[in-house]
Amino acid sequence: MAVLLTGGAGFIGSHTCVELLNANEEVVILDNFSNSKPDVLDKIRTITGKNFRFYEVDLLDRDGVEKVFAENDIEAVIHFAGLKAVGESVQKPLEYYHNNITGTLILCDVMRKHNCKNIVFSSSATVYGSPKSVPIKEDFPLSTTNPYGSTKLMLEQILSDVFVSDNDWCVTLLRYFNPIGAHKSGLLGENPNGIPNNLMPYICQVADGRLEKLNVFGNDYPTHDGTGVRDYIHVVDLANGHLKALIHSRKEKGVHIFNLGTGVGYSVLDIVKAFEKANNVKVPYVIAPRRAGDIAECYADATKALEVLGWKTQYDIEQMCKDSWNFIVTNRK
Ligand code: NAD
Numbered sequence: 001m002a003v004l005l006t007g008g009a010g011f012i013g014s015h016t017c018v019e020l021l022n023a024n025e026e027v028v029i030l031d032n033f034s035n036s037k038p039d040v041l042d043k044i045r046t047i048t049g050k051n052f053r054f055y056e057v058d059l060l061d062r063d064g065v066e067k068v069f070a071e072n073d074i075e076a077v078i079h080f081a082g083l084k085a086v087g088e089s090v091q092k093p094l095e096y097y098h099n100n101i102t103g104t105l106i107l108c109d110v111m112r113k114h115n116c117k118n119i120v121f122s123s124s125a126t127v128y129g130s131p132k133s134v135p136i137k138e139d140f141p142l143s144t145t146n147p148y149g150s151t152k153l154m155l156e157q158i159l160s161d162v163f164v165s166d167n168d169w170c171v172t173l174l175r176y177f178n179p180i181g182a183h184k185s186g187l188l189g190e191n192p193n194g195i196p197n198n199l200m201p202y203i204c205q206v207a208d209g210r211l212e213k214l215n216v217f218g219n220d221y222p223t224h225d226g227t228g229v230r231d232y233i234h235v236v237d238l239a240n241g242h243l244k245a246l247i248h249s250r251k252e253k254g255v256h257i258f259n260l261g262t263g264v265g266y267s268v269l270d271i272v273k274a275f276e277k278a279n280n281v282k283v284p285y286v287i288a289p290r291r292a293g294d295i296a297e298c299y300a301d302a303t304k305a306l307e308v309l310g311w312k313t314q315y316d317i318e319q320m321c322k323d324s325w326n327f328i329v330t331n332r333k
């Protein structure tokens, strides 16, 4: 019996694969490398000393997905595969809806055919839209402001409908906050193509001298220093949340929704200062206009994941900054 990780070569999937292999789970990875590289697979093997099967398959290729299920006894799926760039999704809505929604429909249909009815889905705090207050609980109202977020919200609905149609399913919706950090080995981490959109990869490239300065998007938000506040979570803590959710999913059918965050919010300037202190580097910045679509504050109430899954985060912001930077330094060309 194996657990299939779609998108398992990606940032969160690769770290989750390590934690699953370390917990003696049998893993199969499916990825089309649209946003990852094949060398990640050997790095996972190096870190864990364990092996797993890999399929270079696009979720939109039904025959390819069929083959994975025909050749393996897949008991559960952790479904990471998806396109995730908010700005790009506004420019390419059809590509985003097709990849994320159609890909998931094909996956679920093939799962049903093979009587595999356990899915853990990568959702996002983006489904809370502009929250009316913080910390955010799982039962807060949901809304989205861009096609990427809409794919997450629609897929939450689709997967919930699948459960309604057949109560034999277990659907776990994990709403991630802001994953950063990297594996302590420096072998796995986040390596975006081009100029990064997200704060931590951008800071890393500034500190590395590849970008001149950070643009801090707005300092007039109603936060302690005027800059946007987010719930940054170490990717290894997030990966462990998947292991806990997987264990829980085997015990209890239904639709289960969990925030995966630390419950603590840091502003952009907090992160800049923490990064400079943790790594003894400089991160020059300027205050720039607000970025369209950004909200002032977003952090989790993560008590449900603690109470139900027994999951809590271990790594603090200093470690997140150290590990993010270690990945850059280790992988300098
Ligand atoms: P990532 O891009 O590093 O990983 C996604 C992986 O899926 C990549 O390896 C990519 O090649 C693969 N993929 C995409 N479309 C595919 C397809 N059609 N068929 C097969 N493989 C495909 O992203 P990540 O940061 O690891 O995110 C994983 C999941 O978590 C995504 O669904 C993302 O939307 C969600 N999420 C991420 C964040 C974040 O900030 N990183 C926050 C909330 C939610």
Ligand code: UFG
Binding pocket: 084, 086, 124, 125, 126, 176, 177, 178, 197, 198, 199, 200, 202, 214, 215, 216, 217, 218, 227, 228, 229, 230, 268, 291, 294, 298
């Ligand atoms: N920021 C800057 N300068 C930059 C980049 C970001 O000031 O160059 C600020 C943003 O304005 C925001 C904070 O840093 O206040 C975090 O921005 P990110 O782009 O790193 O993250 P977001 O919170 O905007 O969004 C991320 C993912 C989404 C996901 C969401 C979940 O990109 O896909 O986290 O909370 F849905």
